[in-house]
Amino acid sequence: MxxxxxxxxxxxxxxxxxxxxxxxxxxxxxxxxxxxxxxxxxxxxxxxxxxxxxxxxxxxxxxxxxxxxxxxxxxxxxxxxxxxxxxxxxLPRQRGPKGGHKISAEVLAFIVELKAGRPEVTAQQCLDAIETRFGFKPHRRSLERALAGKKKRLNPAI
Structure with missing residues (x-):
């Protein structure tokens, strides 16, 4: 061998x-x-x-x-x-984006709080609320990814 x-x-x-x-x-x-x-x-x-x-x-x-x-x-x-x-x-560095750059922790906390108070709120209503509060409107899919990641961090079983 x-x-x-x-x-x-x-x-x-x-x-x-x-x-x-x-x-x-x-x-x-x-x-x-x-x-x-x-x-x-x-x-x-x-x-x-x-x-x-x-x-x-x-x-x-x-x-x-x-x-x-x-x-x-x-x-x-x-x-x-x-x-x-x-x-x-x-030293070599990771190329490209390092993470979400529009959906900050502050924006995500705002949306989580909004959905906790009103679970029936739609993604479009969340985007409109972000635009009103923070002055920009992220892409719907960016918001969905950020919320999905938040759920995984809160509940490791998901």
């Missing part, structure tokens, strides 16, 4: 933290080829060294991008993120 292949614990930790470089083979910079300290699997280290090679060592952006296996726009994005947010700016 063949032995199970043991995973590299550092790679596992990087993957768990979202900092595993998806293309370590594309990193061809001399630092990463000849020094065990530099790990092409560590996305944060790769991005930092990429920016540092340009700023400190004076390599051109085109050469740096090629050596680190990224596009020039990716280099610019990394450089700007490092300047604005420091090292944490180089």
């Amino acid at each position: 063949a032995k199970a292949k043991r995973q590299d614990p550092k790679r596992e930790a990087l993957a768990q933290d979202g900092a595993l470089n998806p293309h370590p083979e594309a990193v061809r910079d001399a630092l990463f080829a000849g020094n065990p300290f530099f790990d092409p699997n560590d996305l944060l280290q790769v991005r930092y060294e990429m920016v540092r090679r340009h700023k400190v060592d004076g390599l051109s952006i085109s050469d740096v991008a090629e050596n680190f296996g990224v596009s020039r726009p990716t280099f610019y994005k990394s450089r700007n993120a490092l300047e604005i947010a420091g090292l944490s700016g180089l």
Whole structure:
């Protein structure tokens, strides 16, 4: 029986933290080829060294991008993120919306209170009440999703 292949614990930790470089083979910079300290699997280290090679060592952006296996726009994005947010700016972030942005907790509490007092109120009446009270009218489906999520949080059996 063949032995199970043991995973590299550092790679596992990087993957768990979202900092595993998806293309370590594309990193061809001399630092990463000849020094065990530099790990092409560590996305944060790769991005930092990429920016540092340009700023400190004076390599051109085109050469740096090629050596680190990224596009020039990716280099610019990394450089700007490092300047604005420091090292944490180089970590990957979830793309797209992070949650509902119109149906806030305040709006949701208002609707729950409204429905508690008048259970027969329709979705359209709720939307009209939101527009009157808060000055905007969310989509009907957004309201339905927010209320469904609220029910699940209140009653885990649902």
